Amino acid sequence: MDLAVVLVLCLSCLLLISLWKQSSRKGKLPPGPTPLPILGNILQLDVKNISKSLTNLSKLYGPVFTVYFGMKPIVVLHGYEAVKEALIDLGEEFSGRGAFPLAERANIVNGILFSNGKTWKEMRRFSLMTLRNFGMGKRSIEDRVQEEAHCLVEELRKTNGLPCDPTFILGCAPCNVICSIIFQNRFDYKDPVFLDLMERLNEILRILSSPWVQFAEISVFGKEKNVSFNGGEYCQGTLTRIGVFGASVGILTDKEKQNQQLEFTLETLTTTVFDLFGAGTETTSTTLRYGLLLLLKHPEVTAKVQEEIDHVIGRHRSPCMQDRSHMPYTDAVVHEIQRYIDLVPSSLPHMVTHDIEFRNYIIPKGTSVLVSLSSVLYDDKVFPNPEIFDPGHFLDESGNFKKSDCFTPFSAGKRICAGEGLARMEVFLFLTSILQKFTLKSVVDPKDIDTTPIANGFASVPPPYKLCLIPLNAFSTSLLVMVQFHCRNNRNDFKLGKDNQENLKGYDGYENFLIVIIPANMRGGIDILTSLTSVPHDDKEFPNPEVFDPGHFLDESDNFRKSDYFMAFSTGPC
Numbered sequence: 249m250d251l252a253v254v255l256v257l258c259l260s261c262l263l264l265i266s267l268w269k270q271s272s273r274k275g276k277l278p279p280g281p282t283p284l285p286i287l288g289n290i291l292q293l294d295v296k297n298i299s300k301s302l303t304n305l306s307k308l309y310g311p312v313f314t315v316y317f318g319m320k321p322i323v324v325l326h327g328y329e330a331v332k333e334a335l336i337d338l339g340e341e342f343s344g345r346g347a348f349p350l351a352e353r354a355n356i357v358n359g360i361l362f363s364n365g366k367t368w369k370e371m372r373r374f375s376l377m378t379l380r381n382f383g384m385g386k387r388s389i390e391d392r393v394q395e396e397a398h399c400l401v402e403e404l405r406k407t408n409g410l411p412c413d414p415t416f417i418l419g420c421a422p423c424n425v426i427c428s429i430i431f432q433n434r435f436d437y438k439d440p441v442f443l444d445l446m447e448r449l450n451e452i453l454r455i456l457s458s459p460w461v462q463f464a465e466i467s468v469f470g471k472e473k474n475v476s477f478n479g480g481e482y483c484q485g486t487l488t489r490i491g492v493f494g495a496s497v498g499i500l501t502d503k504e505k506q507n508q509q510l511e512f513t514l515e516t517l518t519t520t521v522f523d524l525f526g527a528g529t530e531t532t533s534t535t536l537r538y539g540l541l542l543l544l545k546h547p548e549v550t551a552k553v554q555e556e557i558d559h560v561i562g563r564h565r566s567p568c569m570q571d572r573s574h575m576p577y578t579d580a581v582v583h584e585i586q587r588y589i590d591l592v593p594s595s596l597p598h599m600v601t602h603d604i605e606f607r608n609y610i611i612p613k614g615t616s617v618l619v620s621l622s623s624v625l626y627d628d629k630v631f632p633n634p635e636i637f638d639p640g641h642f643l644d645e646s647g648n649f650k651k652s653d654c655f656t657p658f659s660a661g662k663r664i665c666a667g668e669g670l671a672r673m674e675v676f677l678f679l680t681s682i683l684q685k686f687t688l689k690s691v692v693d694p695k696d697i698d699t700t701p702i703a704n705g706f707a708s709v710p711p712p713y714k715l716c717l718i719p720l721n722a723f724s725t726s727l728l729v730m731v732q733f734h735c736r737n738n739r740n741d742f743k744l745g746k747d748n749q750e751n752l753k754g755y756d757g758y759e760n761f762l763i764v765i766i767p768a769n770m771r772g773g774i775d776i777l778t779s780l781t782s783v784p785h786d787d788k789e790f791p792n793p794e795v796f797d798p799g800h801f802l803d804e805s806d807n808f809r810k811s812d813y814f815m816a817f818s819t820g821p822c
């Protein structure tokens with residue numbers, strides 16, 4: 249028989265089989281657009297903006313519908329009600345992880361992100377415990393994030409206020425937090441081992457962000473776009489070199505004693521560590537990068553956040569998580585950034601773990617489920633004008649922070665992001681630390697900044713941009729600065745003013761001044777100046793106060809004498 253005839257016959261058989269398979273399942277699954285044989289609904293979806301295509305389809309087929317990626321049916325959940333009913337009310341049934349062919353090919357399906365069943369349960373519990381409670385050491389996670397926030401600020405300071413693309417530096421900080429938790433050690437941002445790890449993680453995200461990954465089931469696209477990498481080899485390679493081996497073995501021996509079932513094998517642990525890097529680095533850094541872009545675009549929002557930082561934290565103390573409850577506006581801004589950027593528009597694929605009846609449809613065990621997080625984050629009944637960036641979406645009439653069930657950038661239910669707590673801590677502490685120390689300056693007019701994502705496949709990616717980070721004066725502009733002449737000219741007049749540098753310039757030797765800073769924005773509009781010098785130089789307490797004499801602190805028997813007038817560190821609540 250002619251080769252062409254054989255080919256035509258084979259293709260026809262394939263077509264018939266696929267049509268038969270699709271129609272035999274269709275009666276039970278939710279409705280949806282008619283799929284083409286082999287290709288499914290691929291031509292009806294905009295691969296560059298799947299979430300928009302799904303919204304359009306939901307207008308025709310309702311909040312629960314079926315689309316075919318190739319020959320594979322995928323049930324789509326659109327809108328808060330459907331997502332809640334599935335992921336929360338039927339949490340167990342919808343807790344499976346849908347097939348991710350790329351992960352299978354990369355041999356990384358036995359960690360937490362892409363695993364199922366017992367391995368997933370064990371690895372998730374272990375990761376949550378590690379991330380929530382204490383990392384793997386005695387230092388708290390918050391402590392580690394604060395340390396990294398400090399290093400991030402110092403690294404940004406090195407840009408000297410010149411225009412810079414913040415992508416690299418903002419990528420280092422979240423990656424280093426995970427290094428600090430897993431390896432007990434952070435890296436210098438220039439360490440070649442760290443740079444190698446970062447480069448590989450970026451490469452993986454680049455592959456995953458490709459719109460074709462969504463259709464990798466149709467392997468011809470996968471190969472064409474070269475969307476394959478060997479995760480197994482990678483795990484054994486780079487991560488092993490930088491010490492995960494050591495860390496995993498430590499846990500392994502402990503866990504092996506308790507768990508004879510051996511879910512905690514070296515392989516599962518290595519993949520879990522790999523997953524934490526994969527899931528926890530680019531997500532957080534893209535949120536920070538996108539967040540700064542939005543703050544550049546909306547200087548009035550940035551100014552209000554900085555005012556709140558000045559008021560609650562000041563310029564000198566490191567921000568901490570306790571501050572958040574006193575900073576409703578900043579909290580609302582951080583939530584609005586996450587809502588607006590809609591980082592993972594369709595979450596990761598879910599899968600039903602049993603045959604289930606859902607809204608009068610029958611969804612067979614093993615069917616993939618796509619959760620449209622965009623449809624929840626952009627619900628206009630909950631967030632009026634959802635296309636507009638407005639922190640008011642999370643504030644009530646009195647300016648208090650307002651929680652919303654529709655805040656779902658981390659998804660919901662049993663598969664909800666395992667790093668949610670850490671991610672929220674990082675975004676809050678990194679952003680407040682940056683705004684505490686720098687003024688953000690755009691290199692273009694804020695009105696001309698376009699915040700539309702340049703990619704919207706698996707993750708939303710902001711357009712590239714540059715900004716200048718101008719170090720803020722150590723003294724807040726809302727502080728009054730009192731300058732007391734100290735020695736040198738023996739002058740005891742002082743000058744008040746906002747711009748202390750300018751005021752100081754009129755005096756000889758101003759570098760020798762003792763500068764005392766007092767918050768001016770006290771209630772009632774009354775500025776209070778505290779002349780600390782007047783207390784330790786009080787001649788009733790310290791005779792001849794101008795003379796250096798340890799006798800000022802000794803009694804007649806030469807014992808140390810405490811004095812309430814010793815106020816070198818000021819007084820009152822810290």
Ligand code: HEM
Nearest residue numbers: 360361527528531532592595596658659663665666667671
């Ligand atoms: C702003 C930052 C982040 C966002 C927006 C985010 C979002 C998400 C989303 C949407 C999922 C899929 C949930 C689902 O299947 O329905 C997920 C899963 C996951 N995330 Fe995150 N994530 C962030 C940061 C992190 C961090 C810092 C870590 C850990 C260090 C992390 C670890 C994980 C893990 C392990 C999973 C898989 C959970 C499972 O399958 O049980 N994520 N994340």
